[in-house]
Every structure is written in structure tokens, then in C-alpha cells.
Amino acid sequence: MVELFILMIERLGLIVMLAFIATRLRFFRNMVSSYQLTTKQKYIAILFFSIFGIIGTYSGVTFHSEALELNRFVTSLSEEEAIANFRVIGIVLAGLFGGYKVGIGAGVIAGVHRMLLGGFTGIACGVATIVAGILAAAYAKRNPSASTQPKHIFFLGAIAETVQMGLILLVARPTDQAIALVQTIGVPMILANGFGCVLFLLIIKTVEKGEQHIRAVQTQKSLRIAQKTLTFLKEGLHSRSAQEVCSILFKELNVAGVAITDQRRILAHIGLASDHHKADLPIQTQITWEVIKRKEMVIANDKSIHCNKQDCPLGAAVIAPLLIRNEVMGTLKFYFHSEKEITELEKEMLAGLTSLLSSQLELAAAEKSYQLAKEAEINALQAQISPHFLFNTLNTVISLIRMDPNKARKLLHALSQFLRQNVSATTTTVLHSVEDELKHIQSYLSIEETRFEGRFHISYQIDSKCLETSIPPLTLQPIVENAIKHAFKNQDMHCQLEISIKEKEQDVVLSVTDNGIGFDSEEMNWLGQKVSPSKTGTGIGLYNINKRLQMKFGDDSGLQIHSKVGKGTSISFKIPKNIQEESLT
Structure with a gap:
């Protein structure tokens, strides 16, 4: 029993890997955060969790009921063999996150696969897998917050495995072999699957919290930048306001350099390669003209960032358009030492920041138009x-x-x-x-x-x-x-x-x-x-x-x-x- 428990704990590393993979999948993150799944999400969830259950089966430890021996790997089972595995974890999570349809769907696929694998417990384990999906869905329906409570998840996984042990005693034959099996693998499987469900959930929540923290920090930083730049962008886009905004961005962001241009020339440049880009020189990089033309953010490498007059060793850059009423008034450039520094989070934050600064410029333009209209109205009233x-x-x-x-x-x-x-x-x-x-x-x-x-x-x-x-x-x-x-x-x-x-x-x-x-x-x-x-x-x-x-x-x-x-x-x-x-x- 102790040996089996140690082997099961060792193989929980597979659960860690699957949990990490799940956090990288967009559909899984959407499913976890959604109140109600769409039909497409349900089908994808059934496929994902049934594969999870099948992998849990193959990663199990075989048990020979007559020789009372444990084998580390399983490919097929004889009539005297059973398998201690993590299949229940995937099915419990399916019912917990997806409800009855997903729990039953994943349970049927993983359960039928277990029956076809053979062994004297095949039918009992297959039926128990389906029951686990139903049990988890019913529990989630009665306790909507269950997926956020590790203690509840542990007991749910443990109970699902306990039900499986009970079905093995009731259905599997010969009875003496079933009893010997449950005595050997019962407690280790109940504990291991309970811990496995909790571990999977904690990894997902930890990654989610980490991403939420990063996004909260980025949002706070963006708002702080917006507050600092608003005073200057109220004046519109010109050399002085661009210089002040570049200075703020360079201090707040982890970038090697920042530049702002209008449609014709570079208004301000601070940081990496600023010696090459003087504000009074009417030059633009070739890639900048593409951004102005396409109105889209561009990731530029060192080969594409070159000036019309001379090469500029800048590494890599994110170049985004500054829009006023969907017209490009200029560009915002963030320079990096290497393209490897430009992560997806960096791209997302810089895109959002550029959009925020564009909104400020648009508000400034609208305010100026309002003031001009008000002045015209006053003059008309006076006349x-x-x-x-x-x-x-x-x-x-x-x-x-x-x-x-x-x-x-x-x-x-x-x-x-x-x-x-x-x-x-x-x-x-x-x-x-x-x-x-x-x-x-x-x-x-x-x-x-x-x-x-x-x-x-x-x-x-x-x-x-x-x-x-x-x-x-x-x-x-x-x-x-x-x-x-x-x-x-x-x-x-x-x-x-x-x-x-x-x-x-x-x-x-x-x-x-x-x-x-x-x-x-x-x-x-x-x-x-x-x-x-x-x-x-x-x-x-x-x-x-x-x-x-x-x-x-x-x-x-x-x-x-x-x-x-x-x-x-x-x-x-x-x-x-x-x-x-x-x-x-």
C-alpha cells in the first residue's frame, strides 16, 4: 500500500503538467471564468477532459491480483489485472466546470475506453467513471462556489474514488480478487485522486491570480501614465508635449527608448538611439510610413528599423499609430534591445497604452473644436x-x-x-x-x-x-x-x-x-x-x-x-x- 501511494504521488507530476497546459489554452480559461458554457465550449470541454481521463488511465500502475505485484506502466490488462490511476480527476473536473452534459460526456468516453482496456474491474471502473461525472456535476449545481474551495474539491475527488471502490466490490468477479484489490489500492487511490483534484485546481487558480496581478499592475501603470500625460496632451501633438510624454513613458515603462512622431517628422526621442533621431531632423524610418499607411501596430526588427539617411542600430521596436477620428496623426515608438524582450503582455499593454493616448489626443482635438465653435457663436451673438x-x-x-x-x-x-x-x-x-x-x-x-x-x-x-x-x-x-x-x-x-x-x-x-x-x-x-x-x-x-x-x-x-x-x-x-x-x- 505504501509503495503504491509513493508511485501515485510520483505520477502527480503528470497532473501538474496537464494543469499548466490547460492554463495556456484560451478555451479552458474562458470555460473556467464563464457562468454558462456555449455549445461549442461544451464539445471542446468534453474532448479535453475525456483525453485527460484517458491519459490518467494510461499513466496508472497495474496490479496483478494473484501475484499482488505492481507494474509501473500499462499497455493492456489481462483478466487477473486491474489498474490504479488518475482517471477520476479529469472526469470530476469535467462535471465541476462543465455541468451534467460535459461530466457525463467525458465520463462516457473515458469510461468506455476503460472497459475496452480489459481486466476483471473493467466494467465496474467504466461505470464508476460515468458516475463520477454525474456526481461532480450534481455537487457543482448545489454548490456553485465549489470550484473555488480546495477542501470541497478534495472530498469530491475522494468520494468519487470511494464510489469506484464500492462498485468494484459489488460488480467485479471473482470477489476475493476484488477484495484484495480494494484492500491494496483503495486508500492510496482515494487520497491520491483527492490530492490530484486539489493540485490541478490550485495550479489553475495560481496562474490565474498571477495573470490578474500582472494585468492589475499594468492597468494601474497605464492609468498613472494617462494621468501624468493628460496635462500635456491637452495641448495637442507638438514637440514640447511629445518631449514631456516621452519622458514620462521612458521613466514608467521597461523599454530602451521612446519616440513620438507626427506624419512628417520625429517630434521627440528619449533613450536608445536618440542621438540618431534629432527632433529637428525631418526624417522617418521606412517602417513608420507603413504604420501610418496601414493604421496598425507593427513589431519591427533591427533590419527594418533604418532611417532614410543612415542606419540606426536600434534592436527591435513596437510602432503604433496615434489616431484621431480614425486618422493617423503620428506614431508612438517603443524601442527594445532585442525582439525577445517584446512579450505578448508587453504588446498588449503597449497597444492599450497607445489607444489611451490616442483617446486623450482625440479629446483634446474635440475640446479645441468646441472652444472654436463657442468663440464663433459668441462673435455671432455680439454681432x-x-x-x-x-x-x-x-x-x-x-x-x-x-x-x-x-x-x-x-x-x-x-x-x-x-x-x-x-x-x-x-x-x-x-x-x-x-x-x-x-x-x-x-x-x-x-x-x-x-x-x-x-x-x-x-x-x-x-x-x-x-x-x-x-x-x-x-x-x-x-x-x-x-x-x-x-x-x-x-x-x-x-x-x-x-x-x-x-x-x-x-x-x-x-x-x-x-x-x-x-x-x-x-x-x-x-x-x-x-x-x-x-x-x-x-x-x-x-x-x-x-x-x-x-x-x-x-x-x-x-x-x-x-x-x-x-x-x-x-x-x-x-x-x-x-x-x-x-x-x-
Whole structure:
């Protein structure tokens, strides 16, 4: 019994080999991790585990029931011989991972093979093999987590082998030989097959955990690289951003060199052979042109990595395209001392990293397009503001030319100042000061006061500390214009207008208050939020201002409108006090 147990333990090395082979097979890894197998996976699993069972049979130790001798190898069995083997391990694992169909299928194939092999226990062992598949499948169904619990696997393998010993005693004849066989091989086989099932499972899980750990480390590294490179790739692909990204990649990755190119030249190169690839030289390797053309990652050896002007001893490289909207904007090159250093895991990680950097470049391009579109929209909104006022003023000038040329001349001068400021405001993309906005307002109001002498009373409540605060052009002036045109539409005298600019905590609050006709509740529902027809106008001026303020400073800076019919209106907004003059984008 001891000798047999030692022989069985020695042959567990075969189980180790089969387990390692199984971990290399994609279908087996998918099967182990799948909740439910497809029909194709089931057929492959039946084939795999039945072969496993047959190999377990042939690797067994023959036992001669009369001579009570053990032989190390088996090719065929006589009527007096039986075999101590590992067949049960493959069948138990089949039922455990594949369920009833796989367990029974593998059990039938391996069991029939055992019957055909002969020996006085052939039928008993063959039937026991099928029962082992059914038993394992039933246990897995009742305990879905059984495949992750080594103790359960040991007892399952041991019980399956115990059932086989019981069938040998019940079916095999002559009975005395069956009893002698079970007494000799029973305990060693029960223990060896139990340990074999556990060993197979542990090897699979260990390899799986190792791969998962490697992938987790690579994922963590990729995310760390993405976080570090994002700041620079936001600027787009150029020499400075490429140099910074290459520096980060070279420090983080186990590579000999890193280079980034655009479609025409090498933008940056750090590490191996960087002396050959200067960023200011308009050269590319021949293989790079193939990558740009095919839009696919290429593994290049030392014979294919050569420059147009000179040979460059670089060893080997992984060259991958940087894509923006499926168009190649450049390439990312990872250099190695030898092609042997480029493992499958390296290829997978570098491909994923290149895809990640491409996504960052695409986001940067999308952000730039958005900013350009927003700038164009702002300019269009600003350009819509000025025509409201121009035609009425020109008509007034025409009427004054004969009646009061002096006043007409002053009005034209004020108009020219106003138009100059207005044109400047609609063609610039930068903020200007509150003081400049006030000058614009004063030019406008001087024209209105000339046109409607004695009609308006204008008051200013200006905090001098706010005059240098930056503000988008044409924000306050159109609100004043709106009050003149609409608030005082049916009011000939006593039109009071107050312009207030004051500090409030971290903001500057700007407001225009009038004592005009006001707005009713229906108009207040859409005023400043959309363009909509009403009795007094479309509201496009206030809508444009509100939209521009929200686009620049956020929703909190939108227009705040308070109005009562017959009492007047107050329109205010706030901007950050310390904002610096910058682009509207």
C-alpha cells in the first residue's frame, strides 16, 4: 500500500503538467471564468477532459491480483489485472466546470475506453467513471462556489474514488480478487485522486491570480501614465508635449527608448538611439510610413528599423499609430534591445497604452473644436446686438442736419465713437475693463440724450475699485439699450435709469434699474432664456447676453431679472472680482 501511494504521488507530476497546459489554452480559461458554457465550449470541454481521463488511465500502475505485484506502466490488462490511476480527476473536473452534459460526456468516453482496456474491474471502473461525472456535476449545481474551495474539491475527488471502490466490490468477479484489490489500492487511490483534484485546481487558480496581478499592475501603470500625460496632451501633438510624454513613458515603462512622431517628422526621442533621431531632423524610418499607411501596430526588427539617411542600430521596436477620428496623426515608438524582450503582455499593454493616448489626443482635438465653435457663436451673438440701435440714430441725424447742424455734428461724432467701440468689441476675443464698458454706455446715452432732450435722468452708482475688473464686451451696454427702447417706450418724461457697479464678497455685481413699464408674469417666464415673440419684442438682446455670461462664467452668472408691471425693471448679473483679462474661449 505504501509503495503504491509513493508511485501515485510520483505520477502527480503528470497532473501538474496537464494543469499548466490547460492554463495556456484560451478555451479552458474562458470555460473556467464563464457562468454558462456555449455549445461549442461544451464539445471542446468534453474532448479535453475525456483525453485527460484517458491519459490518467494510461499513466496508472497495474496490479496483478494473484501475484499482488505492481507494474509501473500499462499497455493492456489481462483478466487477473486491474489498474490504479488518475482517471477520476479529469472526469470530476469535467462535471465541476462543465455541468451534467460535459461530466457525463467525458465520463462516457473515458469510461468506455476503460472497459475496452480489459481486466476483471473493467466494467465496474467504466461505470464508476460515468458516475463520477454525474456526481461532480450534481455537487457543482448545489454548490456553485465549489470550484473555488480546495477542501470541497478534495472530498469530491475522494468520494468519487470511494464510489469506484464500492462498485468494484459489488460488480467485479471473482470477489476475493476484488477484495484484495480494494484492500491494496483503495486508500492510496482515494487520497491520491483527492490530492490530484486539489493540485490541478490550485495550479489553475495560481496562474490565474498571477495573470490578474500582472494585468492589475499594468492597468494601474497605464492609468498613472494617462494621468501624468493628460496635462500635456491637452495641448495637442507638438514637440514640447511629445518631449514631456516621452519622458514620462521612458521613466514608467521597461523599454530602451521612446519616440513620438507626427506624419512628417520625429517630434521627440528619449533613450536608445536618440542621438540618431534629432527632433529637428525631418526624417522617418521606412517602417513608420507603413504604420501610418496601414493604421496598425507593427513589431519591427533591427533590419527594418533604418532611417532614410543612415542606419540606426536600434534592436527591435513596437510602432503604433496615434489616431484621431480614425486618422493617423503620428506614431508612438517603443524601442527594445532585442525582439525577445517584446512579450505578448508587453504588446498588449503597449497597444492599450497607445489607444489611451490616442483617446486623450482625440479629446483634446474635440475640446479645441468646441472652444472654436463657442468663440464663433459668441462673435455671432455680439454681432447681432448693434443693428438694433444704428438705423434709428441715422434717421435722427438726417432730421437734424437742416434743423440743427451743430447738434447733428455732435450726434455724428458720438455715433462714430460708439460704432468704433462696438466694432472693436465684436471683433475681439478678449475681455475688457468695466471702465471701457462704461465709456461705451456713455457714448450710447449721449446719443439718446441728444435725440430725446430732457426725457432721461441717468444716475451712476459706481465703485471705483471695480473699474479695472474684466468683463466680456457688450454685456452691460445692451441692457441699458433695452431699457431705453422698451422700458420707456410709452413714457415721454421722468424716465429714470440707474447704473450700479459694486463689490459683493468675491464678485462684482452689475445692475441696470429703470422705472419703465415692466414685464408681466408671462414674459418673465421666458425672458433671457429663449427668443420668443411678445408684445414688446423677441427678447434676443437679453437672451444673447445671458447666454454669453453663462458660457463664460457659468450658470450662476446669468441674468437676474426682477420686474413689476408699471413699476419698472431691475436686471443684474455678477462676475468674479479677480478674473484676469483672457480669451473668451
